[in-house]
Amino acid sequence: MRKTEVLVVGGGPAGLSAAIAAASMGAKVLLVDDGLKLGGQLVKQTHKFFGSHRQSAGVRGIKIAGMLLSDIEKLKDKIEVVSNTTATGYYQDDGVVTAMTGEDVYMKIKSERVIIATGASERMLTFPNNDLPGVYGAGAVQTLMNVYGIVPGDRVLMVGAGNIGLIVSYQLMQANVEVATVVEAMPYIGGYLVHASKIRRLGVPIYTSHTILEVYGKDAVEAAAIVKLDSKWQPIPSTKRILNVDTVCLSVGLSPLIELLWQAGCKMKYVPQLGGNVVLRDKYMRTSRRDIFVAGDVAGIEEATSAMLEGKLAGLIAASDLGYAYDGWEADREDTLSSLEELRRGPLSEKIRSGLKEVVVEW
Amino acid sequence: MEKFTDDDVIVCRCEDVTLGQIREVIRRGYTDPEEIKRITRAGMGPCQGKTCRDIIIREVARITGKRIDEIPVPTYRPPSKPIKVGLLAEESD
Numbered sequence: 001m002r003k004t005e006v007l008v009v010g011g012g013p014a015g016l017s018a019a020i021a022a023a024s025m026g027a028k029v030l031l032v033d034d035g036l037k038l039g040g041q042l043v044k045q046t047h048k049f050f051g052s053h054r055q056s057a058g059v060r061g062i063k064i065a066g067m068l069l070s071d072i073e074k075l076k077d078k079i080e081v082v083s084n085t086t087a088t089g090y091y092q093d094d095g096v097v098t099a100m101t102g103e104d105v106y107m108k109i110k111s112e113r114v115i116i117a118t119g120a121s122e123r124m125l126t127f128p129n130n131d132l133p134g135v136y137g138a139g140a141v142q143t144l145m146n147v148y149g150i151v152p153g154d155r156v157l158m159v160g161a162g163n164i165g166l167i168v169s170y171q172l173m174q175a176n177v178e179v180a181t182v183v184e185a186m187p188y189i190g191g192y193l194v195h196a197s198k199i200r201r202l203g204v205p206i207y208t209s210h211t212i213l214e215v216y217g218k219d220a221v222e223a224a225a226i227v228k229l230d231s232k233w234q235p236i237p238s239t240k241r242i243l244n245v246d247t248v249c250l251s252v253g254l255s256p257l258i259e260l261l262w263q264a265g266c267k268m269k270y271v272p273q274l275g276g277n278v279v280l281r282d283k284y285m286r287t288s289r290r291d292i293f294v295a296g297d298v299a300g301i302e303e304a305t306s307a308m309l310e311g312k313l314a315g316l317i318a319a320s321d322l323g324y325a326y327d328g329w330e331a332d333r334e335d336t337l338s339s340l341e342e343l344r345r346g347p348l349s350e351k352i353r354s355g356l357k358e359v360v361v362e363w
Numbered sequence: 364m365e366k367f368t369d370d371d372v373i374v375c376r377c378e379d380v381t382l383g384q385i386r387e388v389i390r391r392g393y394t395d396p397e398e399i400k401r402i403t404r405a406g407m408g409p410c411q412g413k414t415c416r417d418i419i420i421r422e423v424a425r426i427t428g429k430r431i432d433e434i435p436v437p438t439y440r441p442p443s444k445p446i447k448v449g450l451l452a453e454e455s456d
Contacts, residue, residue, distance in 0.1 A: 089441020098441065106450035124414045126382055128369040214369070255417055259439040270432035276417070277436060 004030035004080070006318050007097060007111035009087045009260065012040020013304040014296025014311035015117035016068040021315025022115070023078035025324035030109065031072075031079055032099050034086040038072070039065035040119060041139070042304060044146040046174075047167055049305060050192070061304060062146075068308075087118070090263040095291065097260070113291050113318035116261055117311060120254035120275065120297040125159065128214040134221030138168045138251035151175050153247030157224045158182040159212050163303075165251030166195035172249075173202055180243050183210040183226050185233070185252075192348070213240060215248055224248050256298045264292055273355030274300030280359050283337065285314040288363070293318055300359070302352055309340045374422075375415035377408020385419055389426050396420055397437040406437065409445050 006022040008015045011033030019031045037043060045061020056064050072079055085101040097109045122137035124130070136144075136152055138160065144150045156177055158169045161184035169179045179199065187209045189196050196206060213225040213235060228239035256275050262268065266279045267288035278300045285293045293314035296307035316333050319325075344352055370383025380403045388402050396419050399405060405419060406412030416437065424431045 086444055088443050088446060091441070100442075100444070100446055100450070103447065104450070106446060106454050108454060121413045123417060126372045126374065126418055128372055131373045131376060255413075257413075259411075259441075259443050262436075262439045263441055272431070 001096075002030065002107055002109045004028055004109065004111045005322055006030070006113045006115065006315070007032070007109055008115045008117060008315075009097070010040065010117035010119055010296070010298070011035060011038040011081070011083070012117060012119050012296060012307065013042055013064070013068070014119075014298075014307035014314075015040070015115070016065075016072060017308040017311030018115045018117055018293075018295050018315035018318070019079050019311075020068065020071045020075060021312040022113075022319040022324075023075040023315075025316060025319030025326055025329060027078070027113075027319035027322055027324050029075075029079045030082065030111065032082045032085045032087055032109075034084065036084055038069060038081065038083065042068075044142045045304070046146050046171060056305070064304070064308075087260055090114075090260045092263070092265055112322055113293065114264075115293045115295060115311070115314045115318055116298055117295045117307075117314075118257040118260065118298045120256050120301055122250065123253040123255055125212065125250055125252055127212055129217065129221075130215065132215055132217050132221050133219070134217065134246055135215060135248045136250065138164050138249045141247075141249050142168050142171065145171060145175050151177050152249070153221075153245075154178060155180050155245045156247040156249055157212065157226070157243055157245045158249045158251060160184060160251030160253070161186075161189045161191055161196065161206050161208070162251060162253070163191035163195060165249070166191040166199060168249060168251060169199050169204060170195065170202075173199065173204070177247075179204045180245050181226065182206040183212060184208045185211045185229060211235070212248065216242075221246050221248055254297060254301045256301065258298060261287065261292070261294065261298070264289055266292060266294075269359055271300070271355045271358050273351045274302075274359065278355075278359055280361050282363050283313075283360055284317040284333075285310055286317060286363060290363075291321075300352070300355055306340060306343055306352075309336050309343070312336050313340075374418050375403075375405035375408065375412070377410050378404040378406075380405040380415070382418075382422070385422055386426065389423055394423050394427050395435055396423060397435065399423070400437050411439070411443050412437070 005028040008019045008031045019029045023029045042061040042065035087099045089098045209229050213227045216223040227235040268277050279287045295310040295314045372382045
């Protein structure tokens with residue numbers, strides 16, 4: 001049995017920030033992450049971030065990962081990192097978290113406080129032949145290209161015009177891959193206009209109220225059909241078109257990875273604005289289980305900047321529960337809280353704000 | 364034109380369960396995703412339902428006319444990925 005004071009599950013922007021905050025307070029932190037390298041989705045984000053300058057706007061995601069990792073390094077006497085390790089369960093009777101490194105080392109972890117920052121998984125669509133090689137999640141393609149330097153194919157159909165779909169389309173083009181078309185089932189483009197304009201200027205059409213109908217191919221994707229949807233989301237047969245593509249990229253939303261929170265018995269609510277079932281929590285990210293906190297996409301699909309701020313809050317409060325502090329930490333906490341509010345103030349955050357209203361409570 | 368979603372579409376890749384099989388058990392009256400999981404094995408493979416869970420819940424909602432938040436969520440039973448029995452046996456404390 002490994003024992004620690006603050007266990008952080010997940011080494012993406014939320015988890016890293018949580019670990020840094022908790023260790024800065026003085027707590028002993030164990031950080032487990034299933035990746036071979038820390039950083040979560042940040043390491044493949046070659047684009048510059050938006051938002052305010054205080055939250056690293058204008059800095060590329062991968063650089064932000066580097067900044068967080070250097071902070072982790074500075075705190076290495078407080079933070080123990082265990083990579084390539086998946087948390088496999090939470091057991092309510094004794095509050096033990098189990099984890100497995102690779103496939104050969106299994107461990108039990110007991111911690112005074114647990115911060116769950118497990119992120120999200122990509123959603124799938126049901127269409128004929130969706131299991132053919134060449135059908136990818138957009139996030140998987142981003143990993144393949146930007147982390148491993150491998151392009152997925154020659155000509156791509158992108159399904160979904162949210163930020164991930166738009167950004168990955170642009171990054172495909174940067175890697176010399178042709179993007180045939182972007183289709184979006186909603187009647188409008190969900191992502192930021194600046195990303196949409198960038199790929200439109202390069203000649204890629206974005207069709208709203210359109211979706212993928214099916215994929216054709218014997219051993220791999222050889223073509224895909226798209227179709228226009230009517231106002232009741234039904235395909236209009238006469239609008240079916242076949243595209244010669246060898247890759248289909250699905251960017252149709254993310255689903256919070258809530259398993260551990262569910263196993264811990266944290267109170268949950270289905271909030272579609274936040275991506276599905278998410279936990280109730282107070283403004284400092286404490287769940288209905290006093291010793292368990294959340295941060296990042298697992299708490300509701302948002303973005304890396306908010307994930308880092310949530311992680312910091314969770315880390316500060318978890319450590320403060322154990323009696324740790326540093327000079328001015330309370331001011332830091334309030335400052336983080338107001339940065340988060342500021343970040344969510346714009347019209348583009350309306351959906352997030354309405355979702356949060358349903359899950360942020362006072363314990 | 365073909366139907367929008369075909370019955371042959373694989374919903375659970377781990378256990379090779381099709382959308383048609385899911386629809387069939389829903390029509391037979393199994394509208395709780397936990398029951399559907401146990402009957403079809405969808406969601407019981409190595410990935411533990413990360414892809415099919417949402418699809419099945421949406422399909423139940425569509426066929427029964429219920430809202431998604433009215434559909435019970437199936438148990439997320441640990442372990443969340445396959446662990447060798449030998450490893451479990453070794454870990455005694």
